[in-house]
Amino acid sequence: MGEQYGEAKPPIELQLRRSPLQDRAKQTVEKILDATAELLDDEGHENLTTERVAERSGVNIATLYHYFPNKLALLFALGQQFAEQQQERLESIFRRYREFAGELEWRDVVDAANDAILEFHRTVKGATAVSRAMQSYASLREIDRQQDLRQSEVVVSLLSELGIKGSFSELQTMALVIFQTATAVLDNALRWSPENADAAMDEVKIMHKQYIEYYIKQSAGDSSSEGTPG
Numbered sequence: 001m002g003e004q005y006g007e008a009k010p011p012i013e014l015q016l017r018r019s020p021l022q023d024r025a026k027q028t029v030e031k032i033l034d035a036t037a038e039l040l041d042d043e044g045h046e047n048l049t050t051e052r053v054a055e056r057s058g059v060n061i062a063t064l065y066h067y068f069p070n071k072l073a074l075l076f077a078l079g080q081q082f083a084e085q086q087q088e089r090l091e092s093i094f095r096r097y098r099e100f101a102g103e104l105e106w107r108d109v110v111d112a113a114n115d116a117i118l119e120f121h122r123t124v125k126g127a128t129a130v131s132r133a134m135q136s137y138a139s140l141r142e143i144d145r146q147q148d149l150r151q152s153e154v155v156v157s158l159l160s161e162l163g164i165k166g167s168f169s170e171l172q173t174m175a176l177v178i179f180q181t182a183t184a185v186l187d188n189a190l191r192w193s194p195e196n197a198d199a200a201m202d203e204v205k206i207m208h209k210q211y212i213e214y215y216i217k218q219s220a221g222d223s224s225s226e227g228t229p230g
Contacts, residue, residue: 010143014076016067029067031057033081036074037126045075045133075133075140082120082127083147087154089116094154106162110208113155117182118201121190128190131183152176162212165219174215178208 009015020026035057039048048071054061068074090113097109121127134144155175156168164171182204189200 010076011139013069014073014139014143015069016073016077017065017069018067020067028059028063032059032064032068033074033078034125035059036078037124037130040078040126040129040133045129045136048074048133050074072137072139075130075137076143078126079130079134079140079144079147082124082130083151085124086117086120087151089120090151090154094158097158106158106212107209109158110212111205114182114201114205114208118186118197121186122197128187131187148176148179152179155179159212159215162216163219164212164215165222174211178211181207 020029032053035053036048039052039056043052050064050068050071051061053071053074054064057064068077093109093112093116097104097106121131131144134140149172152172152175155178156171159166159171159174164174166174182201185200185204186197189197193200
């Protein structure tokens with residue numbers, strides 16, 4: 001549905017210099033990205049350098065540069081990897097909702113999606129740190145926005161199925177509000193009071209369900225008005 005995002009190639013300075021084709025090369029790139037994630041969690045993106053990544057991964061710096069031209073390319077590759085993984089989790093939740101129509105209601109989907117976002121950021125090393133890093137560099141911010149747009153499309157589909165009226169652009173704005181409030185609240189909770197992250201996300205679930213319910217009722221009311229003789 002609607003325009004597809006994230007299809008254009010990133011700027012050349014963010015692209016892999018060479019794609020790993022052999023298993024050994026793929027393992028090397030994986031080690032480099034794992035080390036990047038660890039360093040982001042341990043020291044933050046401000047202190048990330050290609051030299052530190054090479055040291056942490058046990059890979060020669062020349063080998064690292066064989067694949068990645070700079071640290072922003074490392075952040076971009078890791079951000080893309082995490083975005084794809086999170087997208088797969090969200091799509092799996094929505095597929096299950098459609099497969100078990102009648103047994104699950106949309107409120108269950110809202111709860112499951114927020115739980116999945118929390119679990120991802122809590123368990124995947126570097127996930128929250130990469131999200132912050134993507135907002136900290138101009139060359140990565142637009143890419144991060146495109147990722148949000150792409151991930152929001154699954155929410156747009158749900159809103160449409162629930163009978164909420166509006167253009168694709170209007171539904172996408174709603175979907176972005178839902179998606180970005182979850183990630184913003186979660187980021188603050190994990191940064192300042194990680195022990196309260198579950199409670200914070202419970203509040204987000206309430207807000208999202210009330211927000212969606214408001215527009216369901218509003219759309220239903222509009223439909224009733226259209227059928228009333230003037």
